[in-house]
Amino acid sequence: MLRIVIADDHPLFRAALAQAVAATVEAVELLEAPDFDTTLVRLTDSAPIDLVLLDLHMPGSQGLAGLARLRGLHPEVAVVVVSANEDPRVIRRALDQGAAGFIPKSAGLDELGTAIETVLDCRSWVPERLAAAVDAEHADDEDAALAHRIGQLTPQQYKVLSRVADGQLNKQIADDLGIQERTVKAHMSEIFQRLGVRNRTQAGVAFRRLELIEPAARIEDG
CATH class of the missing domain: 1.10.10.10 (Winged helix-like DNA-binding domain superfamily/Winged helix DNA-binding domain)
Structure with a gap:
């Protein structure tokens, strides 16, 4: 059974993600977290977690700093960034810092399901409409190095x-x-x-x- 943490401070969006996961994965245990501190607790207070759906703007996450922290503490856990910020530069930075994919909050249930299925199949996922713009962004080695140091x-x-x-x-x-x-x-x-x-x-x-x-x-x- 897969274990997935839905980390988002908006109950309605957590419900939408839960619905998409349930429709995509047959055997899954869902855990929810309304803030970053609770997310870290979910990762340490029970059996191993397979995937975290992380809202970059949830309380305590502090943008990409939260992603860096989570990746530093739990490098074995796949993390998919969930955000209303669809700036290709932000998506590129998240991917460079180890995110397995990016899900925009504007995504419908079908797109959410496709994204989750792709990541669980060990492939990265970015919305098709944003892929070209994200690919055109250059990796920032300094940002990636800083994220690694903060993660430690x-x-x-x-x-x-x-x-x-x-x-x-x-x-x-x-x-x-x-x-x-x-x-x-x-x-x-x-x-x-x-x-x-x-x-x-x-x-x-x-x-x-x-x-x-x-x-x-x-x-x-x-």
């Missing part, structure tokens, strides 16, 4: 780094995570070394590089 951080280091990127000071991070301030400083030293940066500003910029703007937010800002 410990869970606590990742939490510290995400808060540094949000502009929190060491004392705020310590209070937020319930740890000593000197522990935060120790984590920061290790983060600097792993990311190849010299200060918290550079560390925050590196993390932000993997974040994405929701398409709706981009329209509102424009």
Whole structure:
């Protein structure tokens, strides 16, 4: 029996994905996760997971940083990115960082089923209408290397780094995570070394590089 995690904060879209999976796979156990932290729990609190359908914009995912984190912790699990962001550059970056495929949230049930069936057959999948544009995008080796380095951080280091990127000071991070301030400083030293940066500003910029703007937010800002 296959075990699949549907990681998305929208209940209606989780239901649509569940329907597509049920229609495609005969023997499957579905687990749902409304945020990134729950997704990580689903991957560690039970039997091995075969596939994660990951919403890049769900709470805690922080765009491609979440994909990098998940791939770093669980490289053996296939991950398909699910997103309303259909920018070919974003899709190219996700694939370069190890995603097995990309499913747009505009996809219908038939397309969802085809995507899931293709990935479970160990083939990558991108919507046909976007394939040429994605292929035309050049791989960014620097982005892929950064994603790999972030993926190698410990869970606590990742939490510290995400808060540094949000502009929190060491004392705020310590209070937020319930740890000593000197522990935060120790984590920061290790983060600097792993990311190849010299200060918290550079560390925050590196993390932000993997974040994405929701398409709706981009329209509102424009």
